[in-house]
Amino acid sequence: MTTDNALVRGRAAVLATPNLDTDQIMPKQFLRGIDKSGLAPGLLYDLRFDGAGQPRADFVLNQPAFAGVDVLIAGANYGCGSSREHAVWGMQQYGFKAVVASSFGEIFYSNALNNRLLLAMVAEDDVQAFVAEAAAQPGPLALTIDVQQRMVRSPGRSAGFVLSDRHQRMFLEGLDVIGVSLSHADQIRAFADQHWAAQPWVKDVARRTRERLSAATGG
Known part of the structure; x- marks a missing residue:
């Protein structure tokens, strides 16, 4: 992924499961540390690995063609459930810079944007169009997220997304929530x-x- 704050260009994988909660994004056994580090191995652990700890070959993030993807096209209500901020930190440590979905869990949405994990909330019809476009090719879907214009663009579609003025400013100026406070x-x-x-x-x-x-x- 490349970014100049206003434009985020990345390679997207699809995980269209609706209502994927934060307990699944970052399972409880990976919350033992007292800092933010070391969370990448736990991201989506039960989906990435079987009961014996072996990678599930059919899971998208385990497929060689999708190594290094940095944008996720997700199902509706992504990040619902508990308020654990580790779900956001784990996604960032794994390498994700943005998630595109039609809706997000409210607390996850706030946690993500305050940590500068970009969430682009587009219409469900647009999500389905991106999913279909991604399914029609063998590897990741190229996406550009325009923070200034609040648009998500693929080779075949453009979709507007919702972003508050405050969060837009944070991304454009490279600020997290502490940085915004210090600006005052x-x-x-x-x-x-x-x-x-x-x-x-x-x-x-x-x-x-x-x-x-x-x-x-x-x-």
Whole structure:
């Protein structure tokens, strides 16, 4: 995949199963770590591997022609279920940069966009057209996602997708949710200064309380 923030060009695989929940995207046994790392092996584990831990040859991501795909064309309500953000992190660590579907689980949608995993929500008719186009060729479907124009384009079809102004800005400017907050640092600082000037008795109250307790106990 290539991207200049405004344009995302990638190779897409189809996983058209509807209602694929976050427990299936990132199973619970891969949530043992205390950071975001090491999640790629767990992505869609029960679909990629059988009970003996062997790759399922018929699963699309295990097929040699689809090695390195970075866009997923998914079924409706993709990412429903629990709120685990690991599902988003795992997709990104595996290499996915975008998902195209007609609908997404609400919390997954928010988690994804806040982490800059692009979700393009198009009409179901457009999803089915992309699926049919992908099925007519032996390998991944070439897709371009235009963030500025909010369009998904394949060789045979163009479809508009929904994206809020805030999330569009995040992708165009290369920002995650923390970066957006920091872009308002001057206003945040000015508000804090005004707040502490008006109510100085509540500034650093926890630190000052600890210092008084420590002095009183000789600690």
